[in-house]
Amino acid sequence: GAGVSQSPSNKVTEKGKDVELRCDPISGHTALYWYRQSLGQGLEFLIYFQGNSAPDKSGLPSDRFSAERTGGSVSTLTIQRTQQEDSAVYLCASSRRDLQNIQYFGAGTRLSVL
Amino acid sequence: KNQVEQSPQSLIILEGKNCTLQCNYTVSPFSNLRWYKQDTGRGPVSLTIMTFSENTKSNGRYTATLDADTKQSSLHITASQLSDSASYICVVIVYNQGGKLIFGQGTELSVKP
Numbered sequence A: 001g002a003g004v005s006q007s008p009s010n011k012v013t014e015k016g017k018d019v020e021l022r023c024d025p026i027s028g029h030t031a032l033y034w035y036r037q038s039l040g041q042g043l044e045f046l047i048y049f050q051g052n053s054a055p056d057k058s059g060l061p062s063d064r065f066s067a068e069r070t071g072g073s074v075s076t077l078t079i080q081r082t083q084q085e086d087s088a089v090y091l092c093a094s095s096r097r098d099l100q101n102i103q104y105f106g107a108g109t110r111l112s113v114l
Numbered sequence B: 001k002n003q004v005e006q007s008p009q010s011l012i013i014l015e016g017k018n019c020t021l022q023c024n025y026t027v028s029p030f031s032n033l034r035w036y037k038q039d040t041g042r043g044p045v046s047l048t049i050m051t052f053s054e055n056t057k058s059n060g061r062y063t064a065t066l067d068a069d070t071k072q073s074s075l076h077i078t079a080s081q082l083s084d085s086a087s088y089i090c091v092v093i094v095y096n097q098g099g100k101l102i103f104g105q106g107t108e109l110s111v112k113p
Helices: none
Strands: A005-007 A009-011 A019-024 A031-037 A043-050 A067-070 A075-079 A088-095 A110-114 B004-007 B010-014 B020-026 B030-038 B045-051 B055-058 B062-067 B074-077 B087-092 B102-105 B107-112
Touching: A005 A088, A009 A019, A009 B102, A019 A088, A019 A110, A031 A075, A043 A067, A075 A088, B004 B087, B010 B020, B020 B030, B020 B087, B020 B107, B030 B062, B030 B074, B045 B055, B045 B062, B045 B074, B045 B107, B074 B087
Parallel strands: A009 A110, B010 B107
Antiparallel strands: A005 A019, A019 A075, A031 A043, A031 A088, A067 A075, A088 A110, B004 B020, B020 B074, B030 B045, B030 B087, B055 B062, B062 B074, B087 B102, B087 B107
């Protein structure tokens, strides 16, 4: 596609429910990143996929968070048993190979946990 | 601890005026530094990328400077336009650490007519 696409754009869920956020990177980009932007906070790194290498999961805040990237393209970020502190905008980005290339960000998914 | 600090937190200027945003970092080892512009409700968009050896880089009305000795960067906006109203985020990439970008809190710029 022309840009990084994320869905849904907004998600409201109840505390304790699981949610799945989707990211469709730019075609041909082998690197994909997930970040979280909480209200009044800077962007926080979550996870990084690079080609077929094992993902860098060091930014995931707890074991309730997981992500996968199927077929080297679309990625899903899953949050289990959501908590109110999970409320944030979740941003996905992709780049051609790695961090030495420009990252292109999606518009984000705004998650609200009630 | 790897940190990126930006100042001011927010800034209001009149259309047509210039402004300078500051970024100080304590990231090591340093790979490169980027400035992003983030419009409300949108993802960040890259403005400039600067490596260790680069002192100045321009992108239209945006000019970024980098002093690797003092670990400071600035973003200068010339002849501001209403469309420059956005959050400007300074980001430092840690060398050889995958996707780890260290983000500043951003400077909220409002350009008034």
